[in-house]
Amino acid sequence: MLNGTLPSFLFTLPFLENVLLGDNMFSGGLPSEFFKCRSLKRLSLWSNQFDGEMNKGSTLPSFIELMNLNHLDLSWNNFRGLWELETMLSSLPNLQALYLSNSGLSVVTDNSTIHVNPNFHTLNLACSKLNVFPKSLRAMKNLRGLDLSGNNIRGDIPDWAGEIGGNGLIYLDLSNNSITGLPQFHSDRLMQLYLQSNKIQGPFPPSICNMITLEYLDISDNRFDGVIPQCIENIGFSLRMIDLGNNLFHGTIPNVCVEFGELEGIVLKGNQFEGKVPTSLSECRHLKVLDIGNNHLNGTFPEWLGYLPWLQVLVLKSNNFHGHIRTSSTINISFPLLQVLDLSDNGFVGHLPWKYFQYFNAMKDVVRKDTKPEYLNTGGMYYSIIVVVKGQQLPFPKILVDYTIVNLSGNKFEGEIPNIIGNLNSLIALNFSHNNLNGRIPHALGNLSQIESLDLSWNQFIGEIPQSLADITTLAVLNVSQNHLVGRIPQGTQFNTFEGNSFGGNLGLCGFPLPKQCEHPSSPQFEVDEDEDESGFTWKMVMLGYGCGTLPGLLIGYVMLSTRRPKWFNAIVDSAEHIMIQTWKNKGRSTYIRK
Ligand SMILES: *[C@@H]1O[C@H](CO)[C@@H](O)[C@H](O)[C@H]1NC(C)=O
Ligand SMILES: *[C@@H]1O[C@H](CO)[C@@H](O)[C@H](O)[C@H]1NC(C)=O
Ligand SMILES: *[C@@H]1O[C@H](CO)[C@@H](O)[C@H](O)[C@H]1NC(C)=O
Ligand SMILES: *[C@@H]1O[C@H](CO)[C@@H](O)[C@H](O)[C@H]1NC(C)=O
Ligand SMILES: *[C@@H]1O[C@H](CO)[C@@H](O)[C@H](O)[C@H]1NC(C)=O
Ligand SMILES: *[C@@H]1O[C@H](CO)[C@@H](O)[C@H](O)[C@H]1NC(C)=O
Numbered sequence: 001m002l003n004g005t006l007p008s009f010l011f012t013l014p015f016l017e018n019v020l021l022g023d024n025m026f027s028g029g030l031p032s033e034f035f036k037c038r039s040l041k042r043l044s045l046w047s048n049q050f051d052g053e054m055n056k057g058s059t060l061p062s063f064i065e066l067m068n069l070n071h072l073d074l075s076w077n078n079f080r081g082l083w084e085l086e087t088m089l090s091s092l093p094n095l096q097a098l099y100l101s102n103s104g105l106s107v108v109t110d111n112s113t114i115h116v117n118p119n120f121h122t123l124n125l126a127c128s129k130l131n132v133f134p135k136s137l138r139a140m141k142n143l144r145g146l147d148l149s150g151n152n153i154r155g156d157i158p159d160w161a162g163e164i165g166g167n168g169l170i171y172l173d174l175s176n177n178s179i180t181g182l183p184q185f186h187s188d189r190l191m192q193l194y195l196q197s198n199k200i201q202g203p204f205p206p207s208i209c210n211m212i213t214l215e216y217l218d219i220s221d222n223r224f225d226g227v228i229p230q231c232i233e234n235i236g237f238s239l240r241m242i243d244l245g246n247n248l249f250h251g252t253i254p255n256v257c258v259e260f261g262e263l264e265g266i267v268l269k270g271n272q273f274e275g276k277v278p279t280s281l282s283e284c285r286h287l288k289v290l291d292i293g294n295n296h297l298n299g300t301f302p303e304w305l306g307y308l309p310w311l312q313v314l315v316l317k318s319n320n321f322h323g324h325i326r327t328s329s330t331i332n333i334s335f336p337l338l339q340v341l342d343l344s345d346n347g348f349v350g351h352l353p354w355k356y357f358q359y360f361n362a363m364k365d366v367v368r369k370d371t372k373p374e375y376l377n378t379g380g381m382y383y384s385i386i387v388v389v390k391g392q393q394l395p396f397p398k399i400l401v402d403y404t405i406v407n408l409s410g411n412k413f414e415g416e417i418p419n420i421i422g423n424l425n426s427l428i429a430l431n432f433s434h435n436n437l438n439g440r441i442p443h444a445l446g447n448l449s450q451i452e453s454l455d456l457s458w459n460q461f462i463g464e465i466p467q468s469l470a471d472i473t474t475l476a477v478l479n480v481s482q483n484h485l486v487g488r489i490p491q492g493t494q495f496n497t498f499e500g501n502s503f504g505g506n507l508g509l510c511g512f513p514l515p516k517q518c519e520h521p522s523s524p525q526f527e528v529d530e531d532e533d534e535s536g537f538t539w540k541m542v543m544l545g546y547g548c549g550t551l552p553g554l555l556i557g558y559v560m561l562s563t564r565r566p567k568w569f570n571a572i573v574d575s576a577e578h579i580m581i582q583t584w585k586n587k588g589r590s591t592y593i594r595k
């Protein structure tokens, strides 16, 4: 929490070698003495609030005196100015690592090839407004880590880039640029490869099959097409997380699961994969996240996934799955840690899979901590989902470890909602809409004491809305429209905040907020809350900005808060920059606060 500007005497100490002041709140610029500090070997100022101009007048600072500097880290600051990469590199003969990601500095390259220290190993220039893939990289014969994400690099990456670092690259991040084509990368040691959010076309790069040390592969949000080659099995043993989402791949789901592999996350959503879910996935004993939504998959519910002991997220939405989900009392398939189940928009029929509800232990009795939010990760990478809130699609690059949802909407489920649903008392969202469910809405739904979103619309429910629902203090979104419900709409804190469209299309319902009066005036009176901040419900989504502009460790928070504000909420608001708080107030009003 140290703040203020850096005193110039610091850099006049004759023997000073290491200045490590990262993760504080210093501001201002670097004193000009820094550029004369010959003894300095290591300067690390990452994650502060430095905002000084770094070009002296209009000229580049001279690094000539910094003969011994080998490690320079100015990342995650708000410096101003323009640095030319080649000038820096050629005047710092001992530099081995340069970190300017999100420093605020713009980095340009003059296209020249230069001599670089042969021991130079790490170059991080994320979000530095770089326009071209720097030619000077060619001279970095021992480069191990390269991060050029979030720049404006367009077009094809040159062929020579395939040999960067003498085939010894370990980490390569080119995500979030406008890259259209890639060379064949040759690296025997690559462990992390990030190419997501570009415009890369063509087949799955076959050279990836040779990267037998690869742990993280993300090529999502590109225009890759074709089938995934069989040889992808070769990297199954090393992979921890693979994301091929939002491309144009087709064919069957690739076999990435090998015995004794450690794969924790498979995301294939938004492609054109077809056929069944291969049973080979049961080899992935460590799987936590399986998202194969928005494809052309078919077959019946892959219930054997329930034997995977660590599975937390299962998304099969928007495919052509069909058939009954077994509900017989003899099954013992338990999905012990499942917390996100999305089967929406498929062709499932028959009764709701009540037997499974009995086993979903991760949706029961969860104690939600009021402390720092934790996010669900797969081997260190975060899993993201898109949630629609009041008609808006919001991407959440991370989801909270204790986010729980069951989404069975848009199928052909029939019969009654089993009482056992009340067991899943830690559910945050439940969506049964657009099915053929009937019978009464069970009183037991009132046991879902933490639920924030409940959608039962477009079914055949009859009878009255149980009063127990009005006792749920967390309920922010309710939709029971388009059913055959009758009687008086219950009154209660949350119910007073719902509008008519939560109840529409039920000819027999009466009372507030519907215009239709009930025949016998009710005894309990209610008042509409005027003070939205202190009483009544506010559904707040707290999003920390992400990408260029915030710390990677604090990418995004996703919380739906009740009126009691957890302590960590205040902590985050105070500590992070670029926070966007979107608040949906009861009456649909929205406010955007940008810090
Ligand atoms: C570097 O080369 C690229 C294309 O090769 C060109 O678009 C760019 O203008 C060049 N930049 C400079 C500073 O010469
Ligand atoms: C499932 O998809 C495959 C491949 O698209 C197709 O050949 C098969 O007929 C489909 N099966 C069913 C039952 O729809
Ligand atoms: C489930 O039941 C089957 C047969 O009844 C048995 O082979 C299997 O071991 C059981 N699995 C578990 C996890 O209890
Ligand atoms: C459930 O699935 C539907 C359809 O895929 C989707 O629109 C909705 O956002 C999902 N989530 C919830 C909380 O209902
Ligand atoms: C529930 O799913 C339906 C799609 O079947 C979607 O239109 C609706 O918005 C979802 N409800 C909520 C509250 O997200
Ligand atoms: C609902 O909660 C009450 C009190 O904890 C309990 O007695 C009852 O069995 C629960 N009902 C269901 C269906 O879970």
Ligand SMILES: *[C@@H]1O[C@H](CO)[C@@H](O)[C@H](O)[C@H]1NC(C)=O
Binding pocket: 457, 478, 479, 480, 481, 482, 501, 502
């Ligand atoms: C409830 O669902 C209906 C029909 O799908 C929709 O028109 C209405 O806006 C929804 N209401 C709320 C509060 O989401």
Ligand SMILES: *[C@@H]1O[C@H](CO)[C@@H](O)[C@H](O)[C@H]1NC(C)=O
Binding pocket: 127, 149, 150, 151, 152, 176, 546, 547, 548
């Ligand atoms: C992608 O890069 C742009 C700048 O080029 C930045 O504004 C944006 O936040 C980045 N997005 C992500 C997800 O990193």
